Amino acid sequence: MQEPLPLVVFSDLDGTLLDHDSYSWQAAVSALDRLAEMGAAVVLASSKTASEITVLQQKMGLSNWPAIVENGAGLLGQNDLPTYGDLRAALDRVPDDLRQKFRGFGDMSVAEIAKITGLPQADAARAAERLFSEPGIWSGTEAERAQFETALADLGVYARYGGRFLTLSFGGTKADQMAEVLSRYPARHTVALGDAPNDVEMLEAAEFGVIIANPHRAALPPLATERTGRIIRTKEAGPSGWNRAMMDLLDRLETKA
Structure with missing residues (x-):
């Protein structure tokens, strides 16, 4: 029987482990080093593509672990899901008056993706290499978006x-892929960190959840498990908040051991 890992950490990237403006994770290096020393797994869980995340894993020294890609629509190395081509075909079956109000990455040049994301050209090219999902900009009204989403749902999107x-996909959340990772890598403890609405299921599924402060977006509403202390919020933003929260949690876990 496989010996459980001491800890598996699931982490969002943009605005969480990566600084919102600089995309740097240097402020979290001390916590990442401590996690590596104890043999903990750090599983990146992001809207980024497999191509983007592979590069980040290599730079962070996390290539030995799985990664959750495209907002949970896929798991790095898993190829048995519907393809991006299937998704684009479904999108083009939406009524034209609604379809025209959604401009996805597949409708943009690499230069346009670089402009709207703030990524360098090479990174924007990797962001365009999609396998499971289609992020884009909605330009219609909220009522029209509801109609758009209903039309997509009828197509299984x-x-x-x-x-x-x-972001459009055939389903799957970060929490769904989190369960798949843990079936392969059982752990004594789990921690999830994120800053956005699409992180909530992951935060609630972990033993400990950390909401990272992000002054660039509206704060997440209070979550039920915050009252019990299972989910906490940081005061510091981005990798600085990530580092402090992880250091504090590791101290707590060592005290309990």
Whole structure:
């Protein structure tokens, strides 16, 4: 029987482990080093593509672990899900007056993706290499968006807001993929960190959840498990908040051991 890992950490990237403006994770290096020393797994869980996350895993020294990609629509290395081509075909079956109000990455050039994301050209090209989901900009009204989402649902496509974009997929959340990872890598403890509405299921599924402060977006509403202390909020934003929260949690877990 496989020996459980001491800890598996599931972490969102943009605005959480990565600084919102600089995309740097350097403020979290001390906590990442401590996690590596204890043999904990750090599973990146992001709206980013497999191509983008693979590069980040290599730079962070996390290539030995799985990663949740495209907002939970897929798991890095898993190829038995509907393809991006299927998703684009379904999108083009939506009534034209609604379809025209959604501009997805597949409708944009790499230069346009770089402009709206603030990514360098090479990184924007990797963001365009999609396998499971389609992020985009919605330009219609809220009522029209509801009609758009209903039309997509009839085709088996789900829409949800992540950080900056309305993202379409055939389903699957970060929490769904989290369960799959844990079936492969059982752990004594689990922690999830995030800052956006699409992180909520993951935060609630973990033993400990951490809402990272992000002054660039509206704060998440209070979650039920915050009252019990299972979910906490940071005062510091981005990787600084990530680092402090992880250090504090590791101290708590060592005290309990």
